[in-house]
């Protein structure tokens with residue numbers, strides 16, 4: 001029986017599900033899988049994207065962990081593809097590679113003033129509050145009035161973390177530096193802007209409802225945003241999700257406000273035109289145009305310009321993938337060009353032995369569960385493409401750890417991750433009051449604990 005030596009790059013849900021599905025797949029060959037991850041810890045955006053106050057979603061880690069612990073997969077953490085290991089290395093030691101490198105950068109937003117001081121990408125802020133090792137430990141939280149541009153779940157996560165009182169986050173796994181940063185924040189008003197109406201948002205109902213449950217934060221919505229056009233009425237009637245969102249928003253319209261020390265304002269039909277400078281290069285206001293429905297599900301400008309003073313701004317308009325050495329990249333969509341997971345060259349021809357899955361394959365949309373169906377599609381090709389696999393010169397399992405060691409790469413393994421995991425759980429348990437986990441943030445400390 002042949003053996004498939006498979007390298008997977010990226011230990012987020014897409015990479016881990018791909019490994020799991022391959023192990024369980026009906027196939028006529030053995031498999032051995034090595035999972036390479038640039039961070040010392042696995043789980044990608046489940047650990048470093050999903051908000052800390054979403055413990056149920058973070059709980060998906062338990063299922064992912066079972067896959068890693070199944071005994072068939074080797075984990076090489078703190079190994080960056082393109083730096084510590086190259087495509088030539090992979091070709092020498094494996095039959096094929098799946099790239100599952102996701103997306104961590106912010107998509108850009110073309111609005112004048114977006115580069116002013118005090119204007120941030122949501123992805124960077126998320127990385128900070130989720131304790132990503134590669135971002136600075138401190139975050140400038142000096143603004144009283146903050147704008148968040150975007151009407152998707154990441155915009156809600158960012159707005160919620162900004163508006164929530166730090167003490168209400170203490171039950172979560174937030175690192176100490178994050179708690180301290182948020183605790184000192186003078187924020188009183190968070191303004192969320194969406195170009196379209198309440199029936200066209202991309203939030204999910206659960207995430208939206210959660211905003212209204214924050215302690216000492218008023219939800220502010222404007223009656224003028226609820227004069228619904230026919231397209232919006234039809235959407236509310238035909239789509240359960242939109243129906244619930246509309247219901248939640250309308251409940252907030254009825255709520256008494258004025259007692260809370262913080263407010264979260266939802267501005268619909270508001271198209272950002274410019275981020276206004278204070279004259280010294282800092283964010284001072286957001287100028288936006290009021291829009292109205294165009295009867296075709298979109299919006300048009302009304303010419304009415306408004307301005308709200310702010311001292312910080314976050315754009316939450318999507319994530320974007322990063323190119324990988326030696327692998328084609330679609331600069332426009334931020335993905336690896338592919339046909340159902342088979343990576344394509346510049347002439348749209350399938351490149352043998354190279355596959356993609358997850359956000360780097362499909363773009364940064366969709367929930368964790370979607371990466372499973374993604375992986376299934378990619379694997380169906382990998383399993384059938386046996387004739388196109390690479391023929392590695394040295395497929396021995398010892399070769400790769402030896403190679404990494406010879407390059408001085410301080411890689412972490414599964415046992416190391418267990419040590420770090422236990423360490424974080426113990427830190428949480430010994431806190432007063434006890435918490436489920438406290439994350440270790442500095443990369444060197446993560447590596448030191450993992451390799452002890």
Ligand SMILES: Cc1cc2nc3c(=O)[nH]c(=O)nc-3n(C[C@H](O)[C@H](O)[C@H](O)COP(=O)(O)OP(=O)(O)OC[C@H]3O[C@@H](n4cnc5c(N)ncnc54)[C@H](O)[C@@H]3O)c2cc1C
Nearest residue numbers: 010012013014038044045049080081101102358359367368
């Ligand atoms: C802020 C935020 C909140 C979210 N909240 C939810 C939620 O509540 N519920 C939900 O279902 N979904 C949520 N999602 C979506 C979910 O996180 C994604 O669907 C999922 O993580 C995508 O999986 P992935 O494996 O493709 O990418 P990722 O999770 O990004 O994993 C990619 C991995 O590849 C690694 N990598 C990248 N480049 C290299 C390299 N060169 N070498 C080695 N390794 C590399 C990265 O470090 C990372 O670990 C959220 C997303 C974001 C951004």
